[in-house]
Amino acid sequence: MRPGVFGVLAALGRLQAALLKDLEPRSILRNFLEAATEEGVERAALFLFHPKTRELVGEVASGRGRRYTVSAIALPVYSQGPIQEAFFAEGPLKQKEEWLLPLAQGPFCWSDPESRCTERPRATRETRPLVCPSCPRFAALGVLSLEGVPSGLVPALPLVAQLTALALKNAEILSGREEALSRLSLHAEALRSVNEIARQIAANLDVNQVLSNLALALHRHFGFYRVTVALVRDGFVRGHITVKEGEVFWTEGRSRIFFPVATSPDPFARAVRERRVLIVPREGLPQEAQAGVMAFVPVAAYVPIQDEERVLGVIAVDHGEKAREVGPDELRYVELLAGMAGVALRNAQAYRERTELSLALAAERRRLAGILEEMPDGVVVLLGEEGFANRRAREVLSLEAPFREADLPAALLPALEGGRLEVSLGGRTYSVRGGPVGEGEEAARILVLHDITERTRMEAQLREQVAFTSALVGLAQAALAGGGLEEVAQALGERLLRLFRAEVGAVAAREGGVRLLWASHPMDFSPGPNLIGRALDEGRLLALEEVTPEECALSGALGVKSALVLPLMAGGFQGGILLGYTRPRSFPSRLLSWLAQVQSLAALALEKAHLLQEREANEARLRALFAYSQDVVYVLDREGYIRWVSESARTVLGYDPEGYRQVRVRALDYVHPEDRPLAEELWRRLLSSEGETVTGAFRVLRVDGTPVPFEAWGRNLLGEPRVGGVVVNLRDITLRLEAERVKSEFIAAVSHELRTPLAVILGLAELLREEVPEGARESLELILESAFRLKNMVDNLLDVSRLEAGRFEVVRRPVRLTPVLSDLARSFQGVARLSGVEFKVELEDLPLAELDPERIVQVVGNLLSNAFKFTPQGGTVWLRARVEGEALVLEVQDTGPGIPKEELPRLFERYRRAQSQASRGAPGTGLGLYISRHIVQAHGGRIEVESEEGQGSLFRVILPLYGADPGH
Known part of the structure; x- marks a missing residue:
């Protein structure tokens, strides 16, 4: 193990502590990422998988010394990219300086679907972004991005990914638990509202009061935009009352809702005729209804109000224009209230006939009992000492009908007085809520039993996982505290023996043979086969529910019946840990998952101790080598x-x-x-x-x-x-060579793309030169000068690209330079006027010479551009051309700040610019002199410079008069 392993194990402990610091998902992630940057990681970010959108969304991020966000990043899993590649990987991936850690639990079949997928249709690497997320075995959670990971922390990255995935899973379990509790609370609150509304409805024997209470309660308690109640009379369904946005409208005798029950296609009539709830979008309404009061309602629900014998009316509810649809839970509550409203209406109608009153009440009670009978929760209602229980409650409590209060389990009695408790019945766990309802002779006591077995199981698993994680941290601390190989082996063995409740334990190293480092009992590996050697040979964890003496000598010597064997391979260390059980037992997948997490930690700890023992012998040689x-x-x-x-x-x-x-x-x-x-x-x-x-x-x-x-x-x-x-x-220079190639191609591409618009600008400006008024001519000259300067920069970049690629050429032909240089000088007259610099041109009548005129103009143009750029206002620039012997001499001189002597030898290097104080603000690419030197050398000439700080500069180009061959 490298010397930084102490820090790695300690860092694992701190990272684990950060993961356990909070149970809210974003807080867990934020704590962990901040802890990662504190451990030396330069930047850390997390991308979580959202199954609904199938995107990897940046959730939280952290960086050393500052914070930044990735929340705007959403990466579809079916797109190509390093994050998506890491998402489907089984282990960490490295992208330059960035480590991408897949966060997942489970079989990792999606990392290699061609060989691991067992579902139909089988996934491939190309189809897995579309197929695998729908598979029940898919357990990928996201990707953890770590940049600038300290080298000592790299071997522990798989464990970091496992710990993070585990924390996310725990947070998901907690979130599911909270969501379930929230739904239960909402459901209980709705039931309380239903109970309260039912009491209000049942308290009246007047039809109008019953309907008013019903409609207003549906609006107030359940948020319906509009509630309409229609009653059935004489074969017609007739509108009676509407509550819209809290305002009550009595429509009896003047409502548009007036339909024959037997023949009308309107949903009001159909709900009565078919005796069932209808969910109807606006498009499903008859034409006259679409133009009426429901014209702007996207979806409405029609619930019949009925007793056991007949339909008394219809309740229509909706959430208004551009609002949500009526949900199934809301609909159940409306149905329940509709049933209770039916009871109340029946009572009101029977108020005038006492003989029918008891029959109506009995029918509605039977209906209510039927509703309760089908409820998924157990419901117990006690009227005095006698009670009623629905089917679910009878199954859970083993009750017969009828029953008495004494027949109930004693554990439930406290809830009858009002309260909430959890009890275990028949091997399952229930949340029980209850209390008194009503007063006087109508008083009752109610119990509601809700099955929370699954939630309790998840909570127990969460507690077990937290306990194991704490034990894992303790294991790491024990490994850090150990000294030699035997001490670390003993600390690991004793803790694992307790953690996994084994009776026999051994830790061994393979050094030629298998050498025992620690054992819970006196034992000898030499006489027969041993499981640690087998696990190392097979390279996998062994979970043996039945061990025979032929497999392990300890089976006969110590009575080992079952065993867990962890092969430990890290760096140059090989060994293993054996945990034996004197009674046969099975090993669930959860235990094996925990054991796999321990495996890498134990291997690192033992490798560390092994290397520490060898360190003294090799220290001198290693220092010399690594120097x-x-x-x-x-x-x-x-x-x-x-x-x-x-x-x-x-x-x-x-x-x-x-x-x-x-x-x-x-x-x-x-x-x-x-x-x-x-x-x-x-x-x-x-x-x-x-x-x-x-x-x-x-x-x-x-x-x-x-x-x-x-x-x-x-x-x-x-x-x-x-x-x-x-x-x-x-040293691998692949990336550097590739970067140089890409840079050259990029410069060439950009330069070619810029030349066309520059040519258009220059051409149009030349055409406008004689047409613009005198006052605008100076501005046009500035446009021409700026475009020419930009063209020079583009040409310079393109020429550098050609030089680096070996494609730079000059095309020489017989030419007289005097008119060419005169045209060039005229193009700089505008620059001279705008910059306030005097421009003197001294050109002799030059003889015919074999040259590339465009390239020579490029050289002189570069020199003149530099001269005007660095010469202050009031200074002078000279352009001279003459013949000296067998050579053409071209000179550009200025009265600028000059060039420091120490910079003259490097002045013609690529991207080199003079760094004098006066030139630091001047624009340029540093390529002009570099390209000019190559052009002059391609003609067989040379370029010279004479300069002193504060005295200006003189650049001299010397070209052979008869086109000497430069050897290019």
């Missing part, structure tokens, strides 16, 4: 054979870093055949230059044969006693 190491580090002997290689060879090149111990390996054999002569020459230079650093670049073959470009630094340390070899560092 010169880079990326992949080799130590070679004089013949070029590998004596040692850094662990990064595995990740960078795919080779086993320990392979050189098994077979003698010559490093140069893995250099690409085309580059091997170069590598061999570098090797010879290394051997002949002891103590000096030799650099080069060549391609090295990965384990799969792929060539990878590397920069190499070598140093001959054969005479260094602590090293005694040649140290070679390899």
Whole structure:
């Protein structure tokens, strides 16, 4: 284990503590991400999967020293991207400096659906974003993004992902519990409202008062925009009362609702005729109804008011224009009240006939009993000592009908006086609420039993998970507190023995054979087969519900009947933990899941202790080696054979870093055949230059044969006693080469795209030069100068791209430069006037020369642009051209600030600009002089500069008069 493992285990504890700090999902995530940045992670963000939209939505984020948000980011899972790729992965993915951790529990069949999917239709990598989220086995929760993860924390990232997924799952369970409780509370509140409304309705024997109470109560308690009640009389359904937005309208005798029950297609008549609830959208209404009072209602519900024998009327409810539909819960409450309203109407009608009153009441009571009979919750109603229970309550409480209060379980009696409690009945858990209802002779006591077994089970699982997580933190702390390998093994073994309630425990390491590090009982692994060796060979956790002596010698010696075996493999350490049980037992998947979480932590702890024991022996050599190491580090002997290689060879090149111990390996054999002569020459230079650093670049073959470009630094340390070899560092330059290629292509593309609009601007400005009035000519000159400057920048960028790609060309032909330079000078006259600089042109009549005139104009134009750019107002710029011997001499001189002497040697380098105080605010790309030098050299000439600070600058271009061949 690397030296930072102490910090890793401690960081795991702190991250776990952050996850346990709160139970609200966003608070959990915020606490965890802030803790991650405190552990050294530069930036952390979380993307949670939303099943309804099938998007990965940024929830919360954190960064070192500042905060930022990702809440505006929503990534469809079916799109291509690193976040989506990590979402379907089984383990962490790295994207440059960013680690993407999939948050999931379960079989991970979606990470490799071609080989793991067992559903029909089977998913593939292409179809899994559409198929897998609908699968019941799909358990992916989201993606945790970590940037700038400290190297010591990287091995623990899988455990970090598991802990985060576990916390999210716990939060989801808690959220579901709260949602269920909220629904129960709303349901109970609605039932109380129904009870109150029923009492108000039942308290009146006047029909109008009954209907008024019913309509107003539906509006006030359930928020209906409009409530209309119609009654059935003489074969017609007739509108009687409407409550709209709290205002009451009595419509008896003047309502548009007047339909024959037997023949009308209107929903009022159909609800009576069919004796059932109708949910009708506006489009389903008859034409006359669509133009009437329901013209703007998207959906309305029609509930018949009926007693056992006949339909007495209809209640129509809706939520108004552009509002939600009538929900099923609301509809059940309306139905219940409609039934109670039917009772009340029947009572009111029977008020005039006492002989029919008892019959109507009895019928409605039977109807109410029927409604209660079908309720999913158990309901018990006590009238004095005698009681009534619906079907669900009779099943739960094993009651016969009729029954008495004494027949009820004693645990339920406190709830009869009003209150709430939880009881266990028949192996299930129920929430019981009750209390007295009514007064006097009508007084009753009610109990409602709601099954909360599933909620209780989830709460128990949550408590178990919290307890296990706390035990996991304690396990990490115990591992951190240990010293040597045996002490850590003992601490781990004793805690795991208690945590998983085993009777026999052992921790062993494989070093050739299996060596016992700790055991709960005296035991000897040597005489027979052992399960730790088997688990290491198979590379998997063993959960054996039946162990025989043929499988394990401990079965006979200590009476082990069942066993759990964890193979531990981390770095150079191999070993295992055995937990034995003297009685046969089964191992549920939840226990195995916990054991898998312990496995990686225990492996890291034991690897840490193992490395600490070896550290003293290897410390001096490791310090010397890592003092010169880079990326992949080799130590070679004089013949070029590998004596040692850094662990990064595995990740960078795919080779086993320990392979050189098994077979003698010559490093140069893995250099690409085309580059091997170069590598061999570098090797010879290394051997002949002891103590000096030799650099080069060549391609090295990965384990799969792929060539990878590397920069190499070598140093001959054969005479260094602590090293005694040649140290070679390899650095992968693939990304740098690709970046340079992409940059060149981008510059070329952008330059080509800009040239067309610039040509249009320049052409139109030239056409307008003679047509604009005198007052606007100066502005036009500024447009031309600015466009010309931008064109120069674009041309410079394009030329740099061509130079880097080896496609830069000059096309020479016989030409006289004097008129060409005169035209160029005229184009700068406007610049001179606008900048307040005197421009002097001294051109001789130059002879015919073999040149590329456009390129020479580009060079002189660059020099003049720089001169005007850096010359202050009131200064002077000169353009001169003359013949000296067999050469053309072109000069551009200015009275600007000059160039510091130390910058002159680097002035013609790419992107190099003078840094004097006077030039820092001047615009430019730093490419003009770089390109100009290449153009002049392509003509076989040279470019010179003379300058002193405060004295101005003189640039001189010297070209051969007869077009000497420059060798390009």
